[in-house]
Amino acid sequence: MKVMTLMRAHNRQGAVHSNGLRAGHKLVGSGENGGLLEYFFGRDGKHLLPHDKFVQFLRDLHDEMVKLEFAHYDYKLRGTISAKDFAMSMVASTDLKHLNKLLDCVDDIDNQPNLFNIRITPEEFKNFAELRRNFFH
Template sequence: ISLQIIRLEFSHYDVKSTNTIPAKDFALSMVASADMNHISKLLDRADTLENDPYLKHLRITFEEFKAFADLRRRLESLTMAIFAYGQVNGLLTKQDLKRAAQHVCGVELTDRVVDIIFHVFDMNNDGHLSSEEFLRALQRREADIHQPAARGGPMGWLNPKNRSSLLQMLR
């Protein structure tokens, strides 16, 4: 995905040309391609950002938006890293996600971005990422950008049969 496309999408949300976008708009950009079976719940979670005293005032910069787009482009590596960290720790925490993004994908996510990701995708509010839905939303988004008809790709790692071979590779 080109830098121009990322800039266009960012400017769509940056209506006041402040070079930042509201947390809610960032959340909506993440769930834009979510599975239709789950999209209403994810949209509701994005809406609840406005009820959180900390998150409702957060603004995401273009650099943060671009870093997240870079992470989406490295989805297969991110998927493997998330399941590797998740297998080691049981459940994925905010620090696990940041570590996986940085060490495996070379992308540094800010605390603000991670807080918004967790607000939307920590479905039961236990402090752990609902990683399958998060990865599925990202995978669908990338598929829509590159090949709207294709839906395979990195999400094969979500298949339980593939997880054991993934763990073998990471040892």
């Protein structure tokens, strides 16, 4: 959650009051004075952004997005997700013209006894996400 923490710490939209409520969305002055611009280019905006720092940021962001997606399906905090939830995550990244057919296949998982007790770990989910990323890019 390093990237999300960084993003929240450096912008008004992610700020939280002590009562747990988010701050308003009003920006006073320029929105250029914080957040990722400062992280990438320094407080004065004059630092150069090294390529490797940006690439690492993108890798960290991708990893955190995968963790958030897994957490979305692991809402009961079991540490694993069902085969059906895993299939739903795959469908979420497909072409919309195939959506209905693929959702029917996901629904059919309930009728597959060999898939009923299958659980996907975060590591397996991450490995598949990496495969998916490499396949589509």
